[in-house]
Amino acid sequence: MNETLNITDRSRLRRSHERGHFDRDSINSILDAQPMCSVGYVIDGIPFVTPTLQWREGNRVYWHGSSASRALRNSRDAQVCLSVAILDGFVLARSGMHHSVNSRSVTLFGTAVRVEDPVEKLNKLARFVNGLFPGRYEGLRPDHVQDLKATMVLGMEISEGSAKVRTGGPNDEEEDYALPIWAGVIPVHTSVGEPIPDPRNIDGVPVPNHVQTFKL
Amino acid sequence: MNETLNITDRSRLRRSHERGHFDRDSINSILDAQPMCSVGYVIDGIPFVTPTLQWREGNRVYWHGSSASRALRNSRDAQVCLSVAILDGFVLARSGMHHSVNSRSVTLFGTAVRVEDPVEKLNKLARFVNGLFPGRYEGLRPDHVQDLKATMVLGMEISEGSAKVRTGGPNDEEEDYALPIWAGVIPVHTSVGEPIPDPRNIDGVPVPNHVQTFKL
Known part of the structure; x- marks a missing residue:
């Protein structure tokens, strides 16, 4: 296992305010901050990018989908690239050239491996739900066996990749x-709105704490 | 030119509340709503995904970067996949299986072509800046020739791809x-914060309208 996260020159984003972060804590904090990700894979030499949700358990990252999904069937046992990118702001400079964005991103490379064992798969999916909404999974109607069969969970070791972070204001030419x-920064935030209850909720069903306190 | 946008079965996201949108207006509205995108490309059979900003002009989408960028050099004249995905909310259902996200996404396929003509390239970059911040480009220090040379602009026709949109609440099993x-929806919004002026701004320089009214 490669514990050292490789530095890649794959991103064009490295500029003065930017620092490459290759330690696990930096990578993990970005993965944990934003479940939305893009998974890149190749079919017959053609690149495909599919947006999906990822979740992390220790040094592995997981995502899931329908067992019939073309994206998942073609990612399984194949080389993939998983990317998470968070936009934190627009950087307005004094020339077009120095305009930029503040952002946090992670790019991971590896082989996607299917979680085969049904119990392990169920545990992974429960961790996925509970990772977003602590304690929710145990209060749900238990999954049907056929639904689990129709769901594929893929995982990948976090062993090759990098994180990139840009913060701060513009970096103009001295003159x-x-x-x-x-010049300056227009910050961008992701916020969560008031929960919208399903009209078919049973009367009096309480709003769970994991909904009331949900943050992204 | 293929005016009909192809329907792909590449996404696993199609569920009951989801509709595939393959008309230009749906695709354009999503591209115009979120500049952040992921560009997928292939180097030696390995998939790469690079986050960057895209902008649209008519039936073409553009992105840019350093001429030295590995991502751009390897995308040029090559097949790429450009993906924009906007997270609009978390859908909490009564079983794990029916949890979902509300989202809008576009996936485009095509060959990335470099904008060769220097004047055209400058015009594209000006449209990029002005697309985000109307009228800003004309007030900036003009680009240096060497900076333009160091910048590559790639473009792609919007001719193959699809948009996918999910809205609404959970769709549980009847029983x-x-x-x-x-059960319900936790909406997710992207919002823009108070502009942060660069401490080195000249005293009294007004905050432009394109900053005051900026929305995402």
Whole structure:
């Protein structure tokens, strides 16, 4: 197992304010902050990118889908690239060239392996639900066996990849700071709105704590 | 030119509340709503996914980066997959299986073509800046020739791809609606914070309208 996360030169984003972060804590914190990810895979030499949700358990990252999914069938036992990117702001500079975005991103490479054991698969899916909504899974109607069969869980070791983070303001050419041009950052936030109960909820069913306190 | 956008079965996301949208208006509205995208490409059979910003002009989508970028050099004249995915909410159902996300996504396939003509490239980059911040480009310090040379702009025709949209609440099994389980939607919004001026802005430089009214 390669414990050292490899530094890649795959991103064009490295600029002055940017730092490559290759330690597990940096990578994990970005994975844990945003479940939405993009999984890249290859079919007959053609690149495909599928948005899906990822969740992390220790040094592995997982995602799931229908067992019939073309994306999952073609990712299984194949080389994939999993990318999480969070937009934190727009950086407005004094020249077009130095405009940028503040962002956090992780790119992981590896072989996607299917979780074969049904009990392990169920545990992974329960961790997925509970990772977003602590304690929710145990209160749900138990999964039907046929639904589990129709679901594929893929996992990948977090062993090759990198995190990239850009923060802060614009980084202009020294002579451009004298120009009367507004420069700065427009922050971008992801926020969670008021929960919308299903009209078919049973009267009086309480809003669970994992809904009331949900944050992204 | 293929004016009919092809329906693909590449996404596993199609469920009851979901509709595939294959008309230009649906695809364009999603591309225009979120500049962050993921570009998938292949190097030596290995899939790569790079987050970047896209912008649209008519029936073409563009993205850019350093001319030295491995991502761009390997995408040029090659088959790529460009994906935009917007998370609109978490859908909490009465079983794990029916949990979902509300989202809008576009997946485009095609060959990435470099914008060769320097004047056209400059125009594309100006449209990129002005697309986000109307009128900003004309007020900036003009781009240096060497900076333009160091920048590559790639474009792709929007001719093969699909949009997928899921909205609404959970879609549970009929017998599960009798269960005393809270189900519903937790909406997710992207919002823009108060602009943060660069401390080195010239005293009294006004905050432009394109900053004050910026929305995502």
